[in-house]
Amino acid sequence: MKSDCKRTIDRLPSYVDRQLAPDEDADVDRHLNACPPCRRIAERERGGRLVLQQESSRLRSEPLPPGLRSRCEALARDHATRSSSSRGAAPVMRSLMTGWRSTLVPSVLGAVLLVFTASALLAIATRRSDAVLAAQLTADHSKCFLVWGDAGKSPVEAGDVERMLASRYGWTIHVPPSSAAAGVQLIGARRCLYADGVVPHVMYRAHGHDLSLYVLNGVARQPSELVTFGHRSRIWTRNQKTYVLVSSAAAEGLPDATRYMMSEAY
Amino acid sequence: MFGRRPSTGPDAFSDEVLRHLEPLYATALRLTRNRADAEDLVQDTVVKALRFEERFERGTNLRAWLYTILHNTWRNRVRDTARETVDVDSTRIDELSAEPGGPAELETPERLLLRDALGQEVQAALDALPAAFRQAVWLRDVEDFSYAEIAKMLDVPIGTVMSRISRGRRQLFDALTKKHDEGNVVPVAK
Numbered sequence: 410m411k412s413d414c415k416r417t418i419d420r421l422p423s424y425v426d427r428q429l430a431p432d433e434d435a436d437v438d439r440h441l442n443a444c445p446p447c448r449r450i451a452e453r454e455r456g457g458r459l460v461l462q463q464e465s466s467r468l469r470s471e472p473l474p475p476g477l478r479s480r481c482e483a484l485a486r487d488h489a490t491r492s493s494s495s496r497g498a499a500p501v502m503r504s505l506m507t508g509w510r511s512t513l514v515p516s517v518l519g520a521v522l523l524v525f526t527a528s529a530l531l532a533i534a535t536r537r538s539d540a541v542l543a544a545q546l547t548a549d550h551s552k553c554f555l556v557w558g559d560a561g562k563s564p565v566e567a568g569d570v571e572r573m574l575a576s577r578y579g580w581t582i583h584v585p586p587s588s589a590a591a592g593v594q595l596i597g598a599r600r601c602l603y604a605d606g607v608v609p610h611v612m613y614r615a616h617g618h619d620l621s622l623y624v625l626n627g628v629a630r631q632p633s634e635l636v637t638f639g640h641r642s643r644i645w646t647r648n649q650k651t652y653v654l655v656s657s658a659a660a661e662g663l664p665d666a667t668r669y670m671m672s673e674a675y
Numbered sequence: 676m677f678g679r680r681p682s683t684g685p686d687a688f689s690d691e692v693l694r695h696l697e698p699l700y701a702t703a704l705r706l707t708r709n710r711a712d713a714e715d716l717v718q719d720t721v722v723k724a725l726r727f728e729e730r731f732e733r734g735t736n737l738r739a740w741l742y743t744i745l746h747n748t749w750r751n752r753v754r755d756t757a758r759e760t761v762d763v764d765s766t767r768i769d770e771l772s773a774e775p776g777g778p779a780e781l782e783t784p785e786r787l788l789l790r791d792a793l794g795q796e797v798q799a800a801l802d803a804l805p806a807a808f809r810q811a812v813w814l815r816d817v818e819d820f821s822y823a824e825i826a827k828m829l830d831v832p833i834g835t836v837m838s839r840i841s842r843g844r845r846q847l848f849d850a851l852t853k854k855h856d857e858g859n860v861v862p863v864a865k
Contacts, residue, residue: 418841419837421841422815422822422837422840422841422844423837425844426815450845452783452784453844453845453848453849454841454844454845454848455784455844456782456783456784456787456844456848456851456852457812457816457843457844457845457846457847457848458812458815458816458844459784459787459788460784460787460788460793460797460847460848460851461797461801461812461813461816461817461844461847462816462817463788463793464793464794464797464817465816465817465818465819467794468701468705468794468797468798468801468817469697469698469701469817469818470697470701471697471700471701471704473696473697473700474700474710474714477696477700477714477717477718478693478696480718481693481696481717481718481721482693484718484721484722484725485686485689485692485693485721485725488689488725488726489686489689552711600715
């Protein structure tokens, strides 16, 4: 490639964006008039930009999935309540994050998210009723099985799931393995966005029903069982962790699976 | 296009953040190419924006700040899952994708714009671009950010941003014109 061509090609984005100084612009024009291969490249670049610009408002007006806006509004309200009631958390954050531009680095962020998960959930535990907890996790349970359930219907090893949760999110939890005796099959795990924290969500099949186990760090609650939105939630606490088991109400509580989970989750 | 939304959040800052939900989701969708991941990504972005409100410098561009959080979050997640390589050397990608010739030579940008049902094709063609190119052209040509803002969002030098924009635009144009020519030339069998 001639040096003139290279110089022209390098300037094409600014040329197409009409951001070159007049003399540079004229310079590129001169070269393009004299050089058909470069002219063709410039046409392709201009074409790509024109198409995207023409379609930009349509491309940007993607309808929001149902519930996303209301969840984000709830996050905003929650945030406002928390920041007015407990200013104490802010200095901790400030020392952990030293400027958003440079510090959204993975390791730091991972640590920050974990800190937040624990503190946010503790704050929530004192304010939110079991019904709210159950309703939110039920919504996540339904969504996850709808979106991810089909992809992960084949059984997986508990050890693999534990390693994945540890390496990807920094969570060390004991994942109850599949058990033929209890009729439980482990099919996967993912991150659940609960309120404004993130918690592990372990997915099972039990006697043909979808079954979810959620592990909330540092939250202590009274054991309870309740039905919301057609799903049964069993809540219990062990070793400073709260466990919530969610299944369809039609599954009648899955007594053997529930007993198994309550003894194996720790 | 939209009127001013009535206040929905509990304060002015969160109102401002929530006003950007639609374009953030559209961007997240092009980034993740998956509705569930896009939804998670937008929600994470909102959580972080609210949480790090104090880090936002008043008077600077909130939209650019939100997009930076969105891209940082996605980069962390992608690298964690090693699902896709974003920090790929763009010249290498370009070497791999052959320069087309043939019938596409005839298509001009103006003719392309007149085509019916272009929108759906553009979306598909965008999704087919290598991630690094897709992000760059989206932020420049759809979202209209400056090269410097995009460089910050993607955490790459400005020169790299410009070269990705160049190559992304070319590949997008080629994909749209090539597909069209094939559609016209290849007769329907049966």
